[in-house]
Amino acid sequence: MKILLIEDEPKVSAFIKKGLEEQMYDVEQAYDGFYGAKLAIDNEYDLVILDVILPRMNGVEVCKLIRQQNIAVPILMLTALGSTEDKILGLDSGADDYLVKPFEFQELLARIRALTRRSQESVGTEVLKVADLELDVQKKTVHRNGVPISLTAREFALLQYLLRNKERVVSRVDIIEQVWETSFDTGSNVIDVYINFLRKKIDKDFSPKLIHTLVGMGYVLKEMEEK
Amino acid sequence: MKILLIEDEPKVSAFIKKGLEEQMYDVEQAYDGFYGAKLAIDNEYDLVILDVILPRMNGVEVCKLIRQQNIAVPILMLTALGSTEDKILGLDSGADDYLVKPFEFQELLARIRALTRRSQESVGTEVLKVADLELDVQKKTVHRNGVPISLTAREFALLQYLLRNKERVVSRVDIIEQVWETSFDTGSNVIDVYINFLRKKIDKDFSPKLIHTLVGMGYVLKEMEEK
DNA sequence: CTTCAATGAGCAGTATTTTCATGGTCTACA
DNA sequence: TGTAGACCATGAAAATACTGCTCATTGAAG
CATH class of the missing domain: 1.10.10.10 (Winged helix-like DNA-binding domain superfamily/Winged helix DNA-binding domain)
Structure with missing residues (x-):
């Protein structure tokens, strides 16, 4: 299960990556929006975790760009911006879920399971x-x-x-x-x-x-x- | 776009129904878990909104039952239970999203849009x-x-x-x-x-x-x- | 060198589309 | 009320488009 983590803050990124790897997820990192979008478009991930506030291109733009390329990967937005307005903006730009920092890691894991459940199902015998x-x-x-x-x-x-x-x-x-x-x-x-x-x-x-x-x-x- | 709303509190249910209908959603209501599950299994909805605390069968059970029947409808859990433990329980029982009451109606709408986006994309049957x-x-x-x-x-x-x-x-x-x-x-x-x-x-x-x-x-x- | 998937050309047969001819119906008006 | 003229319905035949199938050729794989 490959996850792309787009997050500019090194400490936060490292922390999340470590937590995910403990659950046997395979994590790749991007530290800015532009590079993150490029990775998401050029590779096949099972999930993208996307910070909103990013250098070079913000999360909402990244999200739109990915969807424009007709890529259906589940996207989980993860950000400190907790206003309803921000949430709407994020979800309507193509994200599948929106989680506000700070969050409990167990909840992140549960939401990741929910988002990746469908693609897991389809693996196997079609x-x-x-x-x-x-x-x-x-x-x-x-x-x-x-x-x-x-x-x-x-x-x-x-x-x-x-x-x-x-x-x-x-x-x-x-x-x-x-x-x-x-x-x-x-x-x-x-x-x-x-x-x-x-x-x-x-x-x-x-x-x-x-x-x-x-x-x-x-x-x-x-x-x-x-x- | 047909939505099944499973919520036992009549006032809350009516409020949500009204708000959704203003957005041109077609809403059906169920006031207990057992009947709600039956409706979800017998009919084809584009989304199920599911309260957790319900008479006759709680939301988590309803969710599991629906998934056991191999029905892939998006399920949004909507409940007053906001602990991380509750969220994990809900999401792991097969829900796709989990929103804690009280919530802003606009956020509910945005999350509904996110959940129903995929099915809309799929080849529409006109x-x-x-x-x-x-x-x-x-x-x-x-x-x-x-x-x-x-x-x-x-x-x-x-x-x-x-x-x-x-x-x-x-x-x-x-x-x-x-x-x-x-x-x-x-x-x-x-x-x-x-x-x-x-x-x-x-x-x-x-x-x-x-x-x-x-x-x-x-x-x-x-x-x-x-x- | 042999085999076989992939594809283009051609033609016969069939289904569809269009035209044509005829007759019917409606309306206005003397 | 009768009738011409415009408008419409319909059957049948002609024109056309489409499809099924065979055959020949190419090119890649072994």
């Missing part, structure tokens, strides 16, 4: 399902009705995307952007071809069919009640 | 309705009186436009511009034809009729009281 089709994201295996099915990397990525959006129609543009990670329209029919591959492997010998075409709209993965 | 007709923008599905109806892309776009302007007369020019995305008047009657297609699929086998012609003006989608 299995996507629809009807009798199962896809294990970590193991990279796919089964339909218990029968193992082997897919290529691209096929797997496509199926995974369809599963994450099951019941929802996804357009070719969505697929190209998310699975192929290009938005450049090559006028190609790769997607059609791959949908075809998946159909052969996943739908051909089974029923009900799960991959459906909506002409002019895209594809859906679902058990169809209609038609 | 459903347009009129009478017993429902259209899911993402899933691209249409139901009337629970019966699934399949539409082509153009039909869907037209119906979606009518739904977004339900109760309001839209002219042929509006439709051509918004749905066909051309303003060039081709002197064609495509729109009439498509209205006809929609009528067959949506109004033919149902009642009341929803698509109405206003001669010389255009079309409306609404439940007609008159005529």
Whole structure:
């Protein structure tokens, strides 16, 4: 569990770091807002603890910047500024929790547990399902009705995307952007071809069919009640 | 945004409810822990606000019970118990935040925003309705009186436009511009034809009729009281 | 060198979109 | 009350767009 601690006061930072490390957290430190933001954006942390009053860039700005980069890491603001106004400012800039100094270390730990609980849950075996089709994201295996099915990397990525959006129609543009990670329209029919591959492997010998075409709209993965 | 408020003190509950409703939240109330837990488990809320001291089942128990059911709804504990020990107990029972009474209402609102931010971000499920007709923008599905109806892309776009302007007369020019995305008047009657297609699929086998012609003006989608 | 994933091109078949022609309905006005 | 003209509904056919699938080529991995 990696935590980024952005706090300019060396003694406070060291104290928190020590306390967290006793709980087996892996702590990295930043001593100013700008560098802290850079670390948060370039690395993957499980939590950011963020002081508000910081040199070079204040905590609220750091928070906004991180969120602007579309990074969803939990952020806990930790500061001496205890007015309701400050709290609102902090929370509305994208922080998930706001704790006022001085605080009891046990409370900080409890709040850290609450914030990191969700991401911990998801670690482990993520299995996507629809009807009798199962896809294990970590193991990279796919089964339909218990029968193992082997897919290529691209096929797997496509199926995974369809599963994450099951019941929802996804357009070719969505697929190209998310699975192929290009938005450049090559006028190609790769997607059609791959949908075809998946159909052969996943739908051909089974029923009900799960991959459906909506002409002019895209594809859906679902058990169809209609038609 | 639906919030479940579990609080036994009627005056406090009413006060919070009123304040939340002013912010356009949809609030349901429970006055004891057992009933509150039942509501939280049987329904889908965007947030649960949970008092700790409650009749029949205390807040910590409620929280544990909800989490045992594998329900990930954000839970905000709101209580007079302000000791660090109480906070830890609350947060570790599965709550996401813990606010001590008395509190400033603005802080509660900010914390609610922080807790609900994530679920809002997630792919919103936008459903347009009129009478017993429902259209899911993402899933691209249409139901009337629970019966699934399949539409082509153009039909869907037209119906979606009518739904977004339900109760309001839209002219042929509006439709051509918004749905066909051309303003060039081709002197064609495509729109009439498509209205006809929609009528067959949506109004033919149902009642009341929803698509109405206003001669010389255009079309409306609404439940007609008159005529 | 062989194998196989990845992709583009082409074409046939199908579904959708649009046009066209016909007939109906409503309204204004003599 | 009758009728012309504007407006609308609808079936069918034509035009078009879209999709499924095969095949050939490329390029990377082993």
